[in-house]
Amino acid sequence: MAKQVLQRLSFTAGELTPWLAGRADLDPVSRGASRLRNFLVSPFGGLRRRPGTRLVVRAGCTEGAVRLVSFKYSTGVQFMLEVGRGYIRYFKDGAPLPDAEGGVLETPTPWKTDEQVGNLRMQQLNDVIYCVEPSTPPMTLARHADDDWRLEALEFSGMPYESSLFNAVRLECRMVRDGSANRLLATADEDVFTPEMEGREFLRVTRKYGEAVVEGTQMPFYHLTNLDRDLYKGETFSMDREDGWRQAYTCIRDFSRKNDYQPGVNRPERYTAFFEKGSDASARVHVSGAWTLETTGTWDAEWEICRGYPDGSNYLPNQPELVWHSVKSFQQRDGFRNNFTLSGNEEEMSYYKIRLMAYRNGVSTGTPVFRAAAGSFNHEMVVEEYVSPRSAYLANALHLSYYVLGDCETNDWSFGAFGVRNGYPCTVEFHQGRLWFGGTPGQPQTLWASRVDDFSAFTPGIPSDSPMILTMAASQQNRISWIASLRGLMIGTSEGEWRLSASNSEGLNASNAGFERHSGVGSASLDALTVENSLLFVQQGGMKVRELFYSLEADGYQTRDVSLLSDHLLAAGIVDWTVQRSTAFHVWCVLGDGSAVCMTLNREQNVAAWHAHRLEHGRILSVASLRGSHGTPDEEVWFAVARGEGKRACITVERLADGNVCLDACTEAVVQGEKMAGLGHLAGCGALLLDGEGACLPISVDGEGNAACPGRLDGETVTVGLAAPAEVRTMPLETLETLGRFKKQLGARALLHESTLKFRYGTGHPDAWRDFQPGRYGVAEPYSGYVRMIHNYGMDEQSCFALRVETPDQFNLLALVLDVEL
Missing domain, CATH: 2.40.10 (Thrombin, subunit H)
Structure with missing residues (x-):
């Protein structure tokens, strides 16, 4: 009988679908596995056992939807947010932020139902997160300090509206x-x-409205020689200047003779907090279009024309003020006898007024006449x-x-575009200095863009930086599922993928914006993830992940199915996902059955490997990533996990990070009277106890969260958690020459790196596992090098080899060399 040596030097294809069991001609089959559980694929080709999860805290609720959202202000300032029914809680450096009473810092929210929590989308800019949800108005969550977070409705300075066309209803x-x-x-x-x-x-x-005309005729209320008196906000007065003219002033804040006046100091210029130069000489007039100002005759005065805009908080129940700016100053005096004709055009709504700055007493000050052209409002x-x-x-x-x-x-x-009638935006993004809202239930294919660098203004205008309302001209009115900033604004709908870009080299504006359709795949209602120079999105139905990338050959964007070879892992549908940035990109996906899958992605090394992960006695609800709390370069992965049933039900926030022992939901417990308490999240489960010397013992946690630990000393601190067994099983040990022939496994050599030797091996069949006997190696753990396993399994046409680790120790597999007899 012939003997063959089969090598499995890499697992960079991840766990492959059973449909590839007979495709020995494909390269991924030689780099893949038929089963990967709780192993991470390294971009170098090997397998690394997933660290366990550490309990951070119980969530703010015991049932319902819980979302985790990362807040990344900078590399060193990062937070994790827990969003549940009607609340947000905050975590920093791997621990919850305390409130003034010693509890967990919490902010009430208007998102009270599971549907609202699930539909919530968030986009961060500096210290502010913009939040949208289809049934509630857009909100902002601002961090003023680590213990001061404020959730408020977004204050619009210009409200978007449903349509600029005439309404059929009168x-x-x-x-x-x-x-x-x-x-x-x-x-x-x-x-x-x-x-x-x-x-x-x-x-x-x-x-x-018709033409508006105002004249500059109002003089200061009175003339003063000193400031030794009480003055009130809005009062105007004049005082003599050195050149014999009178300077006009306005009191901008109540001035108290007793508290504010300094004896002998009688120039308003010394009291800048109370007075400003000039006084209003006309009523304010609205301008939305052309305007002119004219003077006639002979006069001696200095005038100024000013323009004002609301300060960005003009909607109820805010208390705004107008922000005024000088447009033009003009004067006439001896030696300079000219009259003026000024004009301009306002493309956006504004106020204008005429101000008298100074005049010569006893002589005419003139009468400037301001005209605002007729227009609409x-x-x-x-x-x-x-x-x-x-x-x-x-x-x-x-x-x-x-x-x-x-x-x-x-x-x-x-x-209005947002309200009870149309609902509120479903998606949010920042692109080219604008805040973008995408799709409401009433207008599912419309985008609203703010003014450049003004995220509260959404009323369209004429200038290129004005807000925009853009509607996709598609054959079907399918909702916008996500929007993402890349090379243009990428848009995913349930019917296809689009790109919004400028038709010229300028930034996006209403005159050059155009939609292009690049794919007809269709997207699920999950935000797209940016990975390197491409986007990942979940296909409609939730059971495939596709990559949207730019192709030079096609001169456009194309999509490819990055989950095709492992589509069986996504059969339960993706309900939440995140990207973890480390030596490679790890895309973590939460599935509808409460398990998780992860894809290791590194395009430079041709790595796109999927692997499955399960948390024992738990159902994962949400996932997010955050920079490590201990200064590590890799990000940590956080999970919200539903555990227990009935009265024992709870939701936990858990953190997966390098350095954790390979136990899930693990926590520290202190022995008192050979018992441990405070293990409510493990109630009714069999767990493992790990002491300071590395000994691992099985224990049982009762329904009250207590566990007996006989033989342990009072005050001893131990680690308690759930087992997280890891398993790898090769694809069938076949080549093109041996396809379909009976084969017999004779032995295997495994190359390990800093690993435990407490593992089992076999074919993957439940009755075929054998414990590895490390005694003859006589080495300390963790071990690096080859280990040999000799076995004699029966003949099989599609034989596999498997390894399984059940202890909470680290295990890293670099390569397998298998001896097979035909």
Whole structure:
């Protein structure tokens, strides 16, 4: 009988589907395994046993959905967030952040149901996370200090609206008397209002206005010779200058003679916190288009024209102020007798006013005349009170209103893009200095982009940096599943994958933005992951992972199925995932059955290896990655795990990190009276006890979380956790020459690196395991080098070789050399 030596020098193809059992002609088959459990594939080709998980804390709830979200401000400042029904909790350096009462720091949230927690999407920028969920308004979670996190509704300075086109429904607005107050009643000719809209639904009503004219005639209230008096905010006055003119001033803060005045100091310039130069000489006028200013005659004065914008918090219930800037100064005096004609154009809504800066007493100051051209104005209203399906009372949604909406009938109106009617955004991303929202339930294929570097402004305008509303022209109205910034804004829908990019070399704006479809695969509702220069996304259905990458040959983006050879591992469907950055990229996926799979990805070394992981007596709910708490270069993986049933049910937050013993849900326990308490998360389970000398003993944890440990000393600290057995099984030991022939395994040599010798070997059949006998090696653990296993299994056409480790010790396999007899 012929003897063959088969080598398995690499496992960089990971666990392969059983459908490849007969494909000895394929290269991945020689680099793969038929089973990988709780092993990580190294980019160098070997296998490394997965570290165990360490219990961080019990979650803030005992049932329901729990999500983990990483917060990475910098390499040295990182947090893990636990999001559950109605709360967020925080962790730093592997431990929960305490509150003032010694508990875990917690923030209440509006996401009260499992569906809301599951649909939540978050995108971080510096110290702020922008949060979107289809049934609640966009929120911001800001870190002001490690123990000061604030969750607030996103404050819009310009609200996006549903459409800029004329509405088919006609709206009539009338000011009516309601008790002692005048209220604006809106009546539509179709059913458009619902009771849920009260206080939550915005409207845009556009009206046209004629030319506005104001004159600069207002003089300062009085003339002062000193500041030895009380002055109040808004008062104006003048004081003599050295050149004989009078300088105008405005009090910007209450000035107290008793507390603020300094005897003998009578120049307002010395009190910059209380006074500013100039006084308003005209009413404020709204400008949205062309404007002009003219002066005539002979006069002696210094004037200034100013422009103001809301400060970015103009929506109720905020308290905004106008931020004013000088547009132009002009003057006339002896030796300089010129009049002025100034003009400009405002592409966005703003205020203008005329200010008197200085004048010569007893002489005309002139009368500047400011004209704002006729134009239209978008009134932003909110449904204040529901009356019927066709009528509701409206209120101004702004504190600073340019015009008051009065009686009118119009088709030029629209509901807001976000609200009860359309829902709220499903996805969020940052791209080219803009905040992007993608898809609401009512407008599933629309994108809303903020103004550049102003993440609160979403009302479209004319300048290139203005906000944008863009809708994909697709044959089907499928929801946007994810958006991601790469070379352009990549968009995944349930029907295909698209790219939004500029048609020229400029940044994206309303005039050059265009959509291109690059794939018709379709995406599941999970955020895409950026890995190197490509994107990974979950295919519609949740059972495949695809890579979206740029192809020079195709001059465009293409997709490939990176889970094709291991698709059996994803049969339960992916429900959450993250990428762990270390020597290679590890893409961790949580499946619908509570298990996890991981893909080791390193394109430079042609590594795309999938491997399966299970936590005993637990069902994984969520996964996230974070920089190691002990200064290690690799990121740690965190899990939210549901454990126990009925009264014993709990959810734990656990951390998988290098250096952990190979026990899951492990924690430290102190022996008292040969017993241990505080093991509630292991209630009813068989566990392992590991003492300081490395001895490992099985124990049983009762329903109350207590365990007996006879023979242990009081005060002794031990490690308790669940076994995490690891197993590797080769693909059938075949070549093209031996395919289908009966074979007999004679022995195997395994090359180990810093490994325990307490392992078992066999064919993978439950009855065929044998304990390795390390006695003849006479070496200390951890061991590096070859070990030989001699066995004599029966004849088989598709024989496999397997190794299994059940002790909580480290095990690293570099290569296998197998002796087979035909």
